[in-house]
Amino acid sequence: MTLLDRHGFRPDPFRRLPAAEIAGHPAVIVPLADVQAGLLVRALGQRIGIDIANTLPAEDATAFANQVDLIAIAFPGFADGRGFTLARRLRRAGFRGILRAVGPLIPDQFAYAMACGFDEVELPDAVATRQGEAAWLADLAIYSTSYQRDYARGQNILEARREARTGGAT
Amino acid sequence: MSTAKLQPLPAILIANDLLTGDTVFFTGDGWTRHPGEALLAGDEAASIRLEAAGQEAMQLNRVVDAYLVDVVLSEGGIPVPRHFRERFRLLGPTIRPDLGKQAEFPGLAAQAGRTR
């Protein structure tokens, strides 16, 4: 798997392990079923993340969201957009850790993923080979503006119009 | 269309050109827009080769949606699909004889023995 954030491909500091084997690893992702066990044996400073399905109700994830450092939402296929909504709901519930999209996304979704609250994408290597770093970073640069308010995206057009009307004062 | 089981024969390989969208036919060593130049697979081995050629052309991003279509050879030498959908595709819109392959290749409709 290849990890990508808004600056490009980078090494993944997290390892996927069951809760019983996390000792000695500085950053781990455990299965959702292991989260309680993992938190119990967590060492000081050890970072713990969880893997969740995109069908998990947001309420079920927010229960322990403030105790984990990373939530990885699975995208079974790139056309399955449920992860975008789940990310939005987790952010709204106050999750401030790392939000990771895991699966065969395509570069043309990267800006959308960021806008919905994701920080990074974990790709199958085959996808990352076929669609290199440049294609992903290009997607972030294509649109200077967007039409939706309240999404984590650069300038939105409605605010820009408001500023233009008021001469820059907000 | 991954299996050649029960593929009725004879058959031709039909697809759309990725860049133009044109309906094209496999000739044995390339693709043609004229159905009269399509390679006819008369036995199972030949139809498996045709299907493999379609897979390869899709992987090479030359065509999309390549599949085998079973045909009857008309008296005019045109492989005419048995199914009406593919017959319309071969010739062009039935309501606009001035458009499509039927217009582009004079005589094609007659050679294909258009019945409907």
Place this chain on the structure above:
Amino acid sequence: MYRYDEFDAAFVRDRVAQFSAQVQRRLAGALTEDEFKPLRLQNGVYLQLHAYMLRIAIPYGTLSARQLRQLALIGERFDRSYGHFTTRQNLQFNWIQLKDVPEILALLADVEMHAIQTSGNCIRNVTADQFAGVAADEIEDPRPVAELIRQWSTAHPEFSFLPRKFKIAVTGAAEDRAAVSVHDIGLRIVRHPETGETGYAVLVGGGLGRTPMVGKWVRDFLPKPHLLAYLEALMRVYNAEGRRDNKYKARVKILVHEIGIEAFRDRVEAEFAQLDPLRIQADAAEVGRIERYFAPPAYAELQDNPPALRRARAANPEFDRWVAQNGFPHKVPGYQAVTLSLKGIGEAPGDITSAGMRLVAELADRHSFGEIRVTHAQNLVLPNVRQDELFDLWHALAAGGLATANAGLITDIIACPGLDYCALATARSIPIAQALATRFAAPDRQQEIGPLAIKISGCINACGHHHVGHIGILGLEKRGEESYQITLGGDAGNASAIGEILGPGLGADEVPDAIERLLAVYLDHRQPGELFVDSVRRLGIQPFKAAFNAELRHDAA
């Protein structure tokens, strides 16, 4: 009309650049066909039987003369000098090459147009009443809110990979001419019964296709400032919970049907309760900015039914018939909205040549403040014609073959492109429409039959809206032949209803006679002034069914 500001203009340019790059990545193999397909669909590009097809958005059916001229040019330069207007107020070109699409999109951007979200599993082009802003029965012009929704839904980060397509329609009139009840969301502009304030009544879960359903009320009154937050809440519930295991069960209508409208409403309201509408809604100044673009043009002060019109009508029966049939009451005295029929007898419904587009553009400039509307019935409308100029207009239209006086009559048939063009179709549609129009061409016969909506789809996806035709025709394949299933009693308007199947499928050549038999029942049994669909409602389906099945030549399996 809405005009792009610098931000809208930059956005569509960025989009063209993005799609150009996507095409290059596809050709290079970086994008597979499976990955590219949703991207091209969200830019209106389909792969059809003979070529690519490009579906261009005409948001809420409003088009300027300048834009129509550009469409004519695109048709000549990149297609076969004609286009096809669809049941969702879009325009399709049938003979497009993928390599030309970026250039075409750039030409569209030059005239403030695009093909964004005319297909794909996203929020589609928003449709509206074709008489918006001019209809006498209107509470409020629906176009400003349609434009607001267009912008909000464009390249939405969260809602661009939905379970399935999502269609929104808006009307501000008493009579529903936008078929809002068969859309995923239908919005009706209504007045609050107590305060008199205008807001929205919201229908959800309508749709045609394999499982036709009429929308259900989810909110009786939504205050205007809550609209975008409410839509966001509704889309979020659908995106999270809509089925993805079966494309035929993925529309929101199935979710609403499976969990029930009450449960669906509760979930939407629960989501909505967590949102701050004012953080999502455009502010009042922005709404006002959009509204000002739809201010009425500078109408002259005129009287209705001027002497010049009366004289011309009296002197020319054909013109008189056209005014009576294709005219629509305008809210301003002395003006008329008129339908330009794209249903010439024997023509393909909704088709118009580039020359025809230029003629309409010129006449719109001369007679209608440069504005044209596209109807969901696949016709055009000039919305603002002076009544004392109708005769000149009619002459010019007649010379171009665009003065067929059949709006709303039996030959004003809706038909999808069907298997003559469409890769999804199971049978042809257009030849059936042509055969029926030819059979019932005689003007007196059409008048005698009166208003009647025949709608034809070439497959179960129902782009031809056959379920809501007074008479619906669905083309299927049966034992290797084209077969046509007839339904009766559908309605797309205020009394929306899904038609009932009359009997076994027919061969194409049997369809006109079968329709004749249905008409005979109507003509025999109608009460004075009763419309076809009202007779069907009163009599029930049985007498029609009996007549339909009486002379079928083959088995009733």
